[in-house]
Amino acid sequence: MNLAIRDIRYHSGRFILTSIGLGLLLGVVMSMGGIYRGLFGDALAVLDATKGDIWVVQQDTNGPFAENSRIPEDIKYRIRAVPGVAEASPLSFQTIQIERLGKPFRFFLIGYDLNGFGGPPVIVAGRNIRQKHYEMVVAKAMKMAIGEKIHLGLHDYTVVGITGKVVSAGGDPAAYVSLADAQDIQFKKDNDAIRNDRERIGANLAGMQNISPGQAKFLQQNIAAITESTHTVNTIVARLAPGADLHGVQERISRWNHFRPISVEEQTKILTKGMIEKARMQLGLFRIILLVISGVIISLIIYTSTIDKIKVIATLKLIGSQNRVIIGMILQQSLLMGLIAYFVGYGLILLTYDKFPRRIVLEAQDLQGLFVIVMVICTISSFVGIRKALKVEPAEALGG
Amino acid sequence: MYAIEVAKLTKIYGKGETAVTAIADATLQVKPGELVAILGPSGSGKTTLLTSIGLINEPTHGKVVIDGITVADERWLPGLDLKRLRREKLGFIFQAHNLIPFLTARENVMVALEINHLTKNEAKARADELLTSLNLGHRLDNYPSALSGGEAQRVAIARALANRPKVILADEPTAALDTENGKNVMALLKQLAVENRSAILVVTHDHRMVEGFDRIFTVSDGKIIGEKINGNTSTSQALA
Numbered sequence: 129m130n131l132a133i134r135d136i137r138y139h140s141g142r143f144i145l146t147s148i149g150l151g152l153l154l155g156v157v158m159s160m161g162g163i164y165r166g167l168f169g170d171a172l173a174v175l176d177a178t179k180g181d182i183w184v185v186q187q188d189t190n191g192p193f194a195e196n197s198r199i200p201e202d203i204k205y206r207i208r209a210v211p212g213v214a215e216a217s218p219l220s221f222q223t224i225q226i227e228r229l230g231k232p233f234r235f236f237l238i239g240y241d242l243n244g245f246g247g248p249p250v251i252v253a254g255r256n257i258r259q260k261h262y263e264m265v266v267a268k269a270m271k272m273a274i275g276e277k278i279h280l281g282l283h284d285y286t287v288v289g290i291t292g293k294v295v296s297a298g299g300d301p302a303a304y305v306s307l308a309d310a311q312d313i314q315f316k317k318d319n320d321a322i323r324n325d326r327e328r329i330g331a332n333l334a335g336m337q338n339i340s341p342g343q344a345k346f347l348q349q350n351i352a353a354i355t356e357s358t359h360t361v362n363t364i365v366a367r368l369a370p371g372a373d374l375h376g377v378q379e380r381i382s383r384w385n386h387f388r389p390i391s392v393e394e395q396t397k398i399l400t401k402g403m404i405e406k407a408r409m410q411l412g413l414f415r416i417i418l419l420v421i422s423g424v425i426i427s428l429i430i431y432t433s434t435i436d437k438i439k440v441i442a443t444l445k446l447i448g449s450q451n452r453v454i455i456g457m458i459l460q461q462s463l464l465m466g467l468i469a470y471f472v473g474y475g476l477i478l479l480t481y482d483k484f485p486r487r488i489v490l491e492a493q494d495l496q497g498l499f500v501i502v503m504v505i506c507t508i509s510s511f512v513g514i515r516k517a518l519k520v521e522p523a524e525a526l527g528g
Numbered sequence: 529m530y531a532i533e534v535a536k537l538t539k540i541y542g543k544g545e546t547a548v549t550a551i552a553d554a555t556l557q558v559k560p561g562e563l564v565a566i567l568g569p570s571g572s573g574k575t576t577l578l579t580s581i582g583l584i585n586e587p588t589h590g591k592v593v594i595d596g597i598t599v600a601d602e603r604w605l606p607g608l609d610l611k612r613l614r615r616e617k618l619g620f621i622f623q624a625h626n627l628i629p630f631l632t633a634r635e636n637v638m639v640a641l642e643i644n645h646l647t648k649n650e651a652k653a654r655a656d657e658l659l660t661s662l663n664l665g666h667r668l669d670n671y672p673s674a675l676s677g678g679e680a681q682r683v684a685i686a687r688a689l690a691n692r693p694k695v696i697l698a699d700e701p702t703a704a705l706d707t708e709n710g711k712n713v714m715a716l717l718k719q720l721a722v723e724n725r726s727a728i729l730v731v732t733h734d735h736r737m738v739e740g741f742d743r744i745f746t747v748s749d750g751k752i753i754g755e756k757i758n759g760n761t762s763t764s765q766a767l768a
Contacts, residue, residue: 129635129642129651131628138630138671443626446584447687448615449643522614523584525626526575526699 131453132460135437146429147465150422151472157418158477158498162488164411169489171297171399174238175392177249178219180365181374183390184381190398191390192221192362193297199387201307201359210380212372217244218361220310223300224280235270235303236296237280239310239361246365248304254289260306265289267301281313297403299486311358326352419501422469426509430462434513441517442524451518458513466506470499529596531694531727532558532581537590539576550576552750554590558727560694563718565738566731568747574731575699577747581729582618582697583610594618595694615644619688619726623700625680627672633659633683634668640690658686662716678709685716689724696720698730702737714740
């Protein structure tokens with residue numbers, strides 16, 4: 129006869145409610161694990177979607193995801209000429225926050241060369257960008273409809289397609305526009321600023337005694353053209369030809385001044401170790417704290433349940449029950465509670481994970497690991513009750 | 529052969545100045561089929577005597593023999609499996625029936641049998657047989673909370689009898705019952721003692737029930753001060 133099951137059957141309401149409560153706690157633990165995995169997924173989403181081998185960025189910077197990196201767009205031609213490079217495409221990134229429907233609306237804008245790569249990895253609705261200007265593809269999470277317009281910089285952009293789950297390292301959903309549009313949005317000054325710059329350059333040149341008015345006019349036009357140029361990008365991503373030597377290509381680009389070629393491996397390290405390490409540690413700490421709390425709660429419940437059964441345990445001992453019968457009753461209850469709580473938590477997270485504002489990634493190995501941890505915690509937690517039960521004297525069954 | 533033999537049993541709690549003698553030089557024997565009472569006021573040492581015979585309290589001095597097995601001679605004999613002896617030789621009945629609340633009447637009896645290594649089917653058959661014989665056939669699947677005091681005590685008696693013990697020790701079995709139910713329980717114990725050839729030793733301070741016993745030992749201040757046999761006083765002090 130299984131005494132644990134009989135006790136649970138008799139006190140089913142209390143047991144189920146306790147298990148559900150514990151399950152909610154374990155659901156939070158699972159979501160923490162999912163958020164942690166989601167952080168990884170988010171951090172690497174653009175990197176994975178781009179499928180590049182080398183990210184060329186501004187010298188002495190850690191690339192466009194970690195800090196500001198500005199390089200001339202036309203360096204792409206030079207990179208394409210490096211032996212081993214199959215293709216190279218410029219990319220522009222910026223986080224934008226505007227007001228939409230009366231609420232802050234934040235997203236990660238990616239500009240890509242329509243003839244290159246780095247655009248939306250999939251189109252789940254609508255179409256990809258076809259015109260060089262004023263079209264955009266947005267991530268599903270932005271909850272925009274096809275045909276909807278959004279004002280960015282100096283122009284309106286129309287949503288023509290929806291892509292899947294692409295987000296920035298910070299978890300903001302991604303939107304794609306052509307590189308030219310992205311450069312305009314990021315770098316183009318408004319008309320007043322342009323006029324002011326031209327006036328300032330003209331005034332400075334006019335003050336120079338050793339150049340003629342014709343030279344001054346020529347210089348003014350060229351300098352203004354340079355300052356007004358938007359042909360700047362944040363990175364140029366290169367894909368290597370099959371069999372090409374990654375380190376050789378990196379070495380070659382490194383020799384040029386002003387550029388740093390970062391391999392995907394290095395970029396991954398920058399993103400995961402540098403940018404989300406603290407968040408990972410924070411989540412890890414939360415998970416440990418929650419698991420400890422779960423352990424304490426299970427211990428308390430099992431201990432209280434054992435105290436409630438002192439007379440039963442004493443009676444069992446008095447009629448000659450073996451210790452294993454009593455230990456089994458307490459341990460099985462603890463494990464069953466953990467088991468039910470685990471599946472309550474699992475069910476909860478399965479029903480809600482896609483409603484979290486940040487991505488939750490549930491990995492089988494994490495869930496299995498947590499299951500083992502919960503079972504270990506339940507086993508350890510039951511020791512408090514077992515210890516109490518083993519100390520109960522059979523004589524306690526006597527008397528009123 | 530006696531089912532219970534106690535010789536010069538002494539139990540002292542504590543040491544030195546704080547030592548309390550709960551029972552001193554108690555000597556008694558109970559034959560199979562006998563229903564014997566230990567009568568005395570609260571704190572007189574009767575429960576200590578019961579727990580010493582019931583292999584719960586180790587005696588400080590003296591000898592205890594259960595069904596021919598010497599279990600204590602000055603102290604527990606080494607190598608004894610007390611739990612096994614309690615399972616096989618002894619049955620316990622308690623003041624407040626002590627049924628396990630989350631087991632049905634049948635399961636309460638079965639648990640004692642399964643602890644003693646009977647299979648589930650064997651235990652169930654024996655439990656049903658016992659409970660039916662105690663007029664509880666209609667209460668097999670009821671939980672203790674649904675039983676009356678008398679019914680619950682009869683289930684407890686069935687549990688005590690489950691493994692056909694040679695000795696049944698009862699601690700105030702009628703204390704929680706009204707007079708009628710108390711008398712019914714006493715009649716049942718008397719019947720079982722005769723039918724099963726079990727020695728039944730009952731600790732009680734309930735004077736209402738003394739008529740049903742074969743012998744009555746009176747305990748006061750830790751000493752057996754009187755013995756009454758079938759209405760005759762055999763020791764120097766008469767039973768009040």
